[in-house]
Amino acid sequence: MQATHIAAPAGRRRAWSLRIEHIWLALPALLVLWTGFMHPLRRLDFWWHLKAGELIVATGQIPQVDLFSYTQAGTPYLYQNWLAEIIYYLTYRLGGLPLLVALNTLLLLLALAPAYALCRQEAGGPRAGALCALLPAFGLACYSMLRTQVFAFVFFTSYLYILWRWRAGRRAPLWALPAIMLLWANLHGAFILGIGLIVLFLGAAIGER
Numbered sequence: 001m002q003a004t005h006i007a008a009p010a011g012r013r014r015a016w017s018l019r020i021e022h023i024w025l026a027l028p029a030l031l032v033l034w035t036g037f038m039h040p041l042r043r044l045d046f047w048w049h050l051k052a053g054e055l056i057v058a059t060g061q062i063p064q065v066d067l068f069s070y071t072q073a074g075t076p077y078l079y080q081n082w083l084a085e086i087i088y089y090l091t092y093r094l095g096g097l098p099l100l101v102a103l104n105t106l107l108l109l110l111a112l113a114p115a116y117a118l119c120r121q122e123a124g125g126p127r128a129g130a131l132c133a134l135l136p137a138f139g140l141a142c143y144s145m146l147r148t149q150v151f152a153f154v155f156f157t158s159y160l161y162i163l164w165r166w167r168a169g170r171r172a173p174l175w176a177l178p179a180i181m182l183l184w185a186n187l188h189g190a191f192i193l194g195i196g197l198i199v200l201f202l203g204a205a206i207g208e209r
């Protein structure tokens with residue numbers, strides 16, 4: 001008896017297959033992933049941020065004076081990044097340096113996402129959007145060190161995405177801006193850039209009217 005081959009119904013065929021467009025779309029994220037996981041931990045200010053986080057968690061309060069420099073020890077000092085320092089220390093205590101690197105890479109991807117979304121919306125095609133997104137991806141790759149500034153990248157691109165949509169007359173969650181700013185101001189000192197974006201977009205809107 002000869003075996004007969006019965007073709008699978010069209011509805012049961014595999015609905016998804018890898019195409020060249022998928023590779024194009026993945027390029028910006030792959031660039032950020034590769035640099036985030038492969039970037040060495042250099043001797044930057046991350047290490048004293050980690051120690052500051054340990055002190056804040058251990059004492060339950062934010063220091064009011066400089067505890068780490070030789071020439072200015074004991075002088076009044078504002079620990080602007082206190083919340084990032086706590087996050088760093090708790091992450092380190094949970095999973096060590098590998099988990100910190102993973103956290104940093106995740107933050108880089110979160111920073112890329114709003115910029116990538118804008119590129120997709122404005123470029124007019126998958127490949128054009130991916131090529132456009134390579135520019136912010138390359139910028140994030142160049143500054144992918146484990147530092148508190150990565151938090152600022154996330155909030156800056158989020159502000160840009162929301163304000164850009166508002167400026168274009170699309171639905172934009174403006175209500176989220178104060179909440180984002182509340183976090184930003186306690187994670188990194190670059191929160192002033194968010195205020196600058198608001199002034200810039202409002203100025204452009206007033207100028208057109």
